[in-house]
Amino acid sequence: MPRPLGELEDAVMTRVWKWNRxxxxxxxxxxxxxxxxxxxxxxxxxxDNLHQKxxxxxxxxxxxxxxxxxxxxxxxxxxxxxxxxxQSDNAAAALVAFFGMMSEEQRRALxxxxxxVEGTSGAGAAESAELTTRSPAEVTPEESAEDTGEDxxxxxxxxxxxxxxxxxxxxxxxxxxxxxxxxxGRGR
Numbered sequence: 624m625p626r627p628l629g630e631l632e633d634a635v636m637t638r639v640w641k642w643n644r645x646x647x648x649x650x651x652x653x654x655x656x657x658x659x660x661x662x663x664x665x666x667x668x669x670x671d672n673l674h675q676k677x678x679x680x681x682x683x684x685x686x687x688x689x690x691x692x693x694x695x696x697x698x699x700x701x702x703x704x705x706x707x708x709x710q711s712d713n714a715a716a717a718l719v720a721f722f723g724m725m726s727e728e729q730r731r732a733l734x735x736x737x738x739x740v741e742g743t744s745g746a747g748a749a750e751s752a753e754l755t756t757r758s759p760a761e762v763t764p765e766e767s768a769e770d771t772g773e774d775x776x777x778x779x780x781x782x783x784x785x786x787x788x789x790x791x792x793x794x795x796x797x798x799x800x801x802x803x804x805x806x807x808g809r810g811r
Contacts, residue, residue, distance in 0.1 A: 627703060632678075634658075635669050639679060640696040645689035 628636055638651050652666045670690050673679045681688040711717035725733065 631669055639692045645691040647687055
């Protein structure tokens with residue numbers, strides 16, 4: 624599992640991911656210098672360290688290298704989330720807390736992602752694929768609720784039971800009588 628990137632490593636990788644092509648130290652340097660004062664050798668060292676750690680691959684071009692990301696930012700974020708979740712002593716409670724922090728848009732995106740992973744069959748497959756290729760902002764709450772059969776504010780209410788964990792008592796935090804539910808509508 625990858626460890627979280629440091630601040631400068633993240634700033635460098637952000638450019639590599641954003642540009643989605645092989646980049647030179649000079650290109651990254653010039654972009655970073657718009658935000659902060661930084662030396663060429665510092666950027667070169669960071670890219671070399673990222674190469675040593677397996678985050679980027681490099682190819683020689685003349686006397687310099689071009690660096691390219693080995694995986695996507697989404698894959699990196701997913702690996703970090705998976706690692707954090709696997710370190711919890713109560714996976715169900717961690718998920719309930721995480722869902723509680725999500726905005727409605729993030730919960731809709733999560734429902735779409737679950738449908739993609741589980742797959743759909745029959746006539747709804749094309750409709751679901753169309754929903755998941757649109758950005759969460761383009762999918763209306765009605766479409767999302769209609770497609771899943773859920774109410775707009777309902778979010779994976781049964782997830783704790785399905786993963787075999789205990790449902791944490793969150794009534795003190797949320798005021799909700801159903802500790803397995805996550806209150807919708809607001810991100811924190």
